[in-house]
Amino acid sequence: MASKEAYQKKYEAQLKEWDARLDQLSAKAAKATAEARIRYENELEDLRRKRAAALRTLEALSKRSEGAWEDLKDGAEKTWAEMGKAMDHVAQHFR
Numbered sequence: 001m002a003s004k005e006a007y008q009k010k011y012e013a014q015l016k017e018w019d020a021r022l023d024q025l026s027a028k029a030a031k032a033t034a035e036a037r038i039r040y041e042n043e044l045e046d047l048r049r050k051r052a053a054a055l056r057t058l059e060a061l062s063k064r065s066e067g068a069w070e071d072l073k074d075g076a077e078k079t080w081a082e083m084g085k086a087m088d089h090v091a092q093h094f095r
Helices: 006-029 034-063 071-095
Strands: none
Touching: 006 034, 006 071, 034 071
């Protein structure tokens, strides 16, 4: 079982990685045709909302005590998995 601190650091690093990927995808969207850019921007906005939800989950975990944070762990992992899948899905459209 990972400690709360290790868990937080893992997901903070994941957030930074997602932020970098979002920046890359935004740059690609800016270079797309007008029609494609609209679709890409909608998809990117959805990713930003999911990223914000993941951040809120991480913040909620950080406010829990070492013993109580485990209660949120399963839900947090589901949120993170959904974000990862969504990021991969959108990245496929940008290729």
